[in-house]
Amino acid sequence: MKNNDWKDRLNVVYSTNPDFRYDTGAEEEPETLPKERQTLRIALDKRNRGGKQVSLITGFVGKTGDLEALGKLLRVRCGAGGSVKDGEIIIQGDFRRRLLEILQKEGYAKTKCNL
Numbered sequence: 001m002k003n004n005d006w007k008d009r010l011n012v013v014y015s016t017n018p019d020f021r022y023d024t025g026a027e028e029e030p031e032t033l034p035k036e037r038q039t040l041r042i043a044l045d046k047r048n049r050g051g052k053q054v055s056l057i058t059g060f061v062g063k064t065g066d067l068e069a070l071g072k073l074l075r076v077r078c079g080a081g082g083s084v085k086d087g088e089i090i091i092q093g094d095f096r097r098r099l100l101e102i103l104q105k106e107g108y109a110k111t112k113c114n115l
Helices: 064-078 096-106
Strands: 041-045 054-058 082-085 088-092
Touching: 041 096, 054 096, 064 082, 064 088, 064 096
Parallel strands: none
Antiparallel strands: 041 054, 054 088, 082 088
């Protein structure tokens, strides 16, 4: 069955091709790698944060929903605030050692930490 929703065809005036598909230009998210194949990096960051320290976890490859779930798990286990932005997990405060322990217990074996 053909999707004939007009919202999918914005800015297309007319096409005579019956198999025409409008390309939105959106990229598909990559599949989430298994935990043991993820290479995560934990670092302390102070830049552009008003002198406050945050623990920054980078290197996650996968879907945004899985990254947000991991971010929530780490925030809850550390008992701190934070967010997930631009493929990075930000935890407020210096929790590098605790984050390393939590990630290794969760099965992220290739985790590196700058202490």
